[in-house]
Amino acid sequence: MARRPHDVLATREGRPHLPALLERPGEAGADAEPVVIGARRRPEAVVLSYERYLKLAGGRERRARP
16 A cells, blocks of 8 residues: 555645645745645645745746736
């Protein structure tokens, strides 16, 4: 069985706390722990800082569509 690196926050539990979840990565920057969210505690999405995202993406940014 594969080991899950993070606890998964249930979507239902995370929904009312979404504003706070989005502020946390911005305050800690690239060092902020990712928050894994999913229905029935199955990993479906990750909230992480934009700085950490850029590191994972190799520093590449996508251009916004006009």
